[in-house]
Amino acid sequence: MGEEGQYAELLGREADTNAGIRSSGYHDIIDQYPDLEMVAQQTANWSQTEAFTVMETMLQAHPDIKGVISGNDTMAMGAWAALEAAGRTDVIVVGFDGSNDVRDSIKAGGIKATVLQPAYRQAQLAVEQADQYLRTGETGLDEKQLMDCVLINADNADQLETFALAE
Helix, strand or coil: CCCCEEEEEEECCCCCHHHHHHHHHHHHHHCCCCCEEEEEEEECCCCHHHHHHHHHHHHHHCCCEEEEEECCHHHHHHHHHHHHHCCCCCCEEEEEECCHHHHHHHHCCCCCEEEECCHHHHHHHHHHHHHHHHHHCCCCCCCCCCCCCEEECCCCHHHEECCEECC
16 A cells, blocks of 8 residues: 555454454554544455445445455455455455465465464364373463464465465
8 A cells, every 4th residue: 555545344243252352453553644544444244245235335325445354254255255346446345363264366477465373273282282291280371372474465375274374
């Protein structure tokens, strides 16, 4: 978007903690750019169908939207479908999860990016740490651990498969 213009946000289910955390993460960065203007923010309940309908409504109310951030890839896919139907393939859409569907859209020139939360590696670490705990009575690690997310775009989409980057 060139660090300027109007954008919209699709939120997950409002009662879901992850919806708020993901939105907050987006805004930690985006809000640093005063020329980016959020003109619409609405829940689509993690649903592709709802995201399609919400995006149609957002476009009618805000025809100058240049970007869409989405709390998950499913809603990003719904938003992209609505944008395509409206002939607005110039709008930049970013999802969150690192799904194969969005990977394929990125490779086809559709959705611009997704944020990979490395769920596959998280599961591996959980099993490794559970095994260590059962064998030794401790892991030596904090209960809460941070893992970096990875931006997936046209440069690395070929490496993404089932929520993990190929090694």
